[in-house]
Amino acid sequence: MIEDNPLSVGDFSEAFGTWKSAPRKKTISNPYIHRLQQRHFLLFDVLPIIGTVAAFAFLWVRPFGLLEFVLLFAMWLVTGLGVTVGYHRLFTHRTFKAAPWVVDILVVLGSMAGQGAVVSWVALHRRHHEYSDREGDPHSPNLSGTGFRGAVRGLAHSHFLWMRRHEYPNIVHYAPDLIKDRRLVRVARQYYWWVALGLLIPAVLGGLISMSWTGAVSGLLWGGFARMFLLEHIVWAINSFLHMFGTRPYDSRENSRNGGVFALVTLGESWHNNHHAFPESPSFGLDWYRLDPGYWLIRTLAATGLAWDLKLPSEARMAAKRLA
Template identity: 45%
Template sequence: MAYVTVGLPALGFVAALAFSLRYGFTLRDLALLAGMYLVTALGVEGGLHRFFSHRSFTAGPAVTAFLGVTGSMAAQGPILFWVAVHRQHHACTDRDGDPHSPRPLGPGLRGRLRGLWHGHAGWLFTIRRAGWTRHVSDLVRDRLVMKVNQYYFGWVLLGLAIPAAIGGLLGGAEGAAGGFLWGGLARIFLLDQVTWSVNSIGHTLGNRPYRTRDNSRNVAPLAPLSVGGSWHNNHHSQPALATNRHSFWQIDVTGMFIRTLDLVGLASDVRYRRAKK
């Protein structure tokens, strides 16, 4: 599965570039890429991360299912697996037991690069596949979450079919191909790189306004693409919060999305930033 997770979207991204060299990169392709990217990025950061992993707010069945489905369409793993890995990361951040710490794996530059690759995507090839369900006992008891988790591969295929279908309606066969490649496979590849960069770069380079026990860092340039997830030191300082924005200038699209859900009554018990003492 690691080879499929890493390799297939990469091949799809190359195919999308080749397709655009032949047929051009249209506004339709851009819209499908951007639209599907935003929906699935919010599914990952707002759903898999802040909602399912940290329980930073509560929601009814419709929002729970929506966040589970859109997060699954990112093809980064089923809900239970994604959450278990992330909770283990927080329990052992940058220490033994952290699934994807980018700590150097050997001396010198080579060891640092090996560690960076491990923290980025290499961990997918080495992670232990047994015993992780103990980290998600609360989710295992939730019938709706288990149902969404059960159909993970169907949601991944849906995430490929939606942009292909929209592209086909707007542009025929060429539009369907562009939607499948750009709104589907290339979108998965690009979001993967951003999400994994929070794990690798976000524990290697960046600002540390909070002296946490780990090496988490804020990576400002990634904030728009990660929909607020790259304020990683902010998050590790107060991981249960629904918002990562600790300064007025920090972009946190996911935090705004959760606030909107709260305002319209679709989210409750939202954990906002604690007041300074």
């Protein structure tokens, strides 16, 4: 599900001049892009690990309490919903439409997760669906050989290591709808500032609520870096483990699986086979009894008139793809 890519629209322009002059190749690879990928990998994939270690070390100064839990949980929830509802269901798969200010908020919240600028994220995830578990898939766990060693290499690659360096999907080819949306591009250009805001908010709240510098540092570490670490590894597990393990109720051309036991912690993303079978659906659970918090938010927005045109698959189509 989740793509981690550093390039913003501005980065793409700097690398290739302008979108219109960029060659219509599906992927582009050059030293400039690889440097950006390595920088993003260090800042937003490796640094949260260091920050999480620092959070545990800081327990000697300030114990983990209610304030730290609330900041960690609240920041995880809003940024996670920004990714699953915004980046994934709205911008990548266009499973519904939303009011302009809702779109803006989803761009900001998704960006605060530190998993890549929205246009690049969408382009990479659309490429993943095009080549899922085949050559060209940027993070399949099933292309690294057979046997136990091949499985371990595949899981390590798909969960974490692929983000260090990979072919960059051409946004002109994969995300032309997004780069034509000037309002979205204007908000998305501030990606690094939104990531910084996602670290600043829990630090400021922690300091103000506790009226202490230790509360500010604890808020930064738990609501900022540890939250980023937790969300990243939860959603990366969908790329890795849920393309190898789990249930498979629907026919799909790749090896996607459901992990229903993780539905709440992944905000509905662990219904991964359902999603690959019906990528146009805003509901990943598909049935009311399958927990899908991301879809709950979309339904709430729809009930208030802030979202519409939800593209749910018909019962007949679901029955036709259901495996015995």
